[in-house]
Amino acid sequence: MTTDQVNKGQELSELSDNLSRIEALSKRLANIMAHRKPVRPNLQGPGQEFYTKTAGTIWADMMANPSKLFEHQVAFWGKTLEHAIEAQAALASGEFKAPEDTGPKDRRFSNPLWDSHPYYNYLKQQYQITSQTMEEALKSVDGLDSDDTKRLEFFTHQIIDMMSPTNFLATNPDAMELAVETNGQSLVKGLENLIADLEANDGELLVKLVDESAFEVGKNIATTPGQVVYRNRMMELIQYAPTTEKVHATPLIIFPPWINKFYIMDLKEQNSLIKWIVDQGYTLFVVSWVNPDASYADVGMGDYIEEGYLAAIREVKAITGQKKVNAIGYCIAGTTLSLTLSLMKKRGDKSVNSATFFTTLTDFSDQGEVGVFLDDDFVGGIEEEVNERGYLDSFFMSRTFSYLRPNDLIYGPAINSYMLGKTPPAFDLLYWNGDSTNLPAKMTVEYLRGLCQGNRFAQGDFELLDEHLSIADVDVPLCAIACETDHIAAWKSSYDGMRQMGSKDKTFIVSQSGHIAGIINPPSKKKYGHYTNDDWPAASDDWMEGATFNEGSWWGRWEAWLSKRSGKQIDARDIGDSSQKPLAPAPGTYVVAKPNT
Incomplete structure (x- = not known):
């Protein structure tokens, strides 16, 4: 028998084996689909x-x-x-x-x-x-x-x-x-990948975008040194270790969105916004939100404010001995920061010295690309889902955002994984993107009905915590960073909301790129530039028409703005104080905990 004949026989044998495996996997696939958990139409x-x-x-x-x-x-x-x-x-x-x-x-x-x-x-x-x-x-x-x-x-x-x-x-x-x-091996591997993704989501298809085995939170991502200094049922408060001998007297708190986890700002040392801020000489605190389950069904926007924002502000003031803090809110956390500032104005609380908003919507009259999912048909379905389960599973949010970029986030990855049998790439950003969180039932409905659909905050009448909150009440010095191609929080809508705020000290910056890349844009990369304009014309298009384009990241420009509002230089602080001993090293326990579902 010739070598060619031997090789041909081996190839036919491999093909036959792979076809048998495909048949067995197809039966397994059919069984998964037959027992698939139904999703509301x-x-x-x-x-x-x-x-x-x-x-x-x-x-x-x-x-x-x-x-x-x-x-x-x-x-x-x-x-x-x-x-x-x-x-x-x-x-x-x-x-x-x-x-x-x-x-x-x-x-x-x-x-x-x-x-x-x-x-x-x-x-x-x-x-x-x-x-x-x-x-x-x-x-x-x-x-x-x-x-x-x-x-x-x-x-x-x-x-x-x-x-x-x-x-x-x-x-x-x-x-x-x-x-x-x-000889069919790629199809075998592709079917295995497909079955694994279906089994991970109760028969619903959510394409895995990343090799999850390549990352571990706290080991090779989210590694900036710090300690959890406070914990309640809603959040852990992390204080980061200083890297400079002197720091600004006024501490800084970052409130990340609870739709995703905070470590998007701390993926690795080279692009970590958290580490960069610490290196500029700030005492930095970051909130890490709990991943809610059905026991959080009755948690609403008011609970996030009282037990998240106000609790964090209170604890940071106590730990640092300062009367005021500076605050940052990212995405929905920026929306809620604006609600918090309105509430604090009603209560006469002047604890926030300045506020920074990343990709934040406060006026929802133009809902952007996400608006296609905010009509009564979808929102009604979400309301039914959360009333039954007590929370909105992270699956639905992940799938919704994927359909805003289907070729990049659904079909392209599906082809690579299911048809070509490839292992997803080891990409830290995509790992974070897949590590999403659930949303409490009450909060979900309040946000979708009252803010997204009703637009009541911009209209001056969002009822919460026994107060009627208004966008006009936000009167602290503010800086807002929006992103030019953001498909979640359109920069024009962000501008419209910021323009309505009552502050007389307002700065607006538009970064190139989108919702994530426009914010996580370290100066060392020299990648995306930004637009600035000191005027606030009525139309956002007029603002951009008169704007100046600046090469490089907005980080340095914002830090120069923040430093003027952060007090004198003092000796760097130790983590915690006599009453708040560290509870766990950063990134904490909530960020890696799995909810009971």
Whole structure:
């Protein structure tokens, strides 16, 4: 028997074994799907009312303007026919090649076969023709209000992205080539990855984006030295060890969002905002929120304020012996910081000397891209879910934000993991992104109904803790940093809210990039610049029109602003005081604890 015959026999044996494993894994997959925990229909897509209203409007528009439909159809048929004739002509030439491809470039179709192979090229071009037709049809729909138009465009694009030929095994050349090359081993590994992700989420698909085994909180991420100096049921308060001989007298507290964990600001030494702040000579405290379970069902925004914000401010004042603190709020924690400042104004509490807001919304009249999920159909489904379970599982928030960038956060990773059988990358940012938290039932409803939908804080009447809170009551010196391409907290909406605050000392900065990269932007990287403008015109576009672009990170500019409001230089403080001994080393226990679900 020749060497080639031996090798061929081994390959056939490997292929047979892998096909048997695929069959066994497929049965396991079918069993998982059969026992999949049902999810409320109104958490899976828009409500029936939206479909009915949209379909009715499109039908009425078609009846009133039938020529529009005919124009779209004729154009689609014409392009499709022309494409088919070109493909046939290329094959009739006697060469196995695709016709000239003048379509748009798309990184999903980076394999050379999409351009050179007649089959794959035909699929790609037809997909692009169909997608273009759908997008043009969307633009011509009349009769829908702006919110419904945004939703129609968003969910139509979800369908367009989902139906890309790259998302299916038989029409993905990368997957088919690798399957042949590995005698089916890539498909076995891909099925194993798929089953593992489904089992981790009770049969719901949430694509794992990162190799979780590569990271451990407190070991190779979130490693800036510090100690937990206070703990209650809502949060742990971490004080970080000084790295300078002198520090500013006024301490600084960071309130991170409780939708995610605080260590986005402390992933590694090179890009740690926490370490950078400490290195600038500040006594820094950071709140680490508890990951709630059903026992927190009755915890609302007021509890986060009383047992989180006000408790942290009280403890920091006691530990440092200062009458005032400076505070930072990130995302929803910035929204809640603004509520806290309004409440403190009502109560005559002047403990906060200045406030900084990272990517913070306080005026929700323009909800941005996330607004497609804030109509009554989705919010009603969330309300039903939390009333039954006592909390909103982190799965729903993770999935929602993933659909804002589906090709990057769903389909691309799914192709790599399930079709190519690859292990997800070891990327610290994606590890943090997957380490999300639950939300208490009462707080979730208050936030969605009262703030996002009702916009009551911006309207001056958000009722909380026996007070009517108003955005106009926020009158401490403030600095707000928004991000130019933020798809969660649009910079224009952030500007509108900050402009309405009552402070006479306001600074607004727009960083390049998005919700995370625009904030975690260390000066050493020299990557993203920022815009500044001392004026506050009524329109955000006018602010940007008159803004100055500055190279490099905003961190140094903000620190110069903060230092002027942080008092004199004093000897660096030890961690804790005589009444508050350290309870645990940073990053604490809450950040790694798993809730009882």
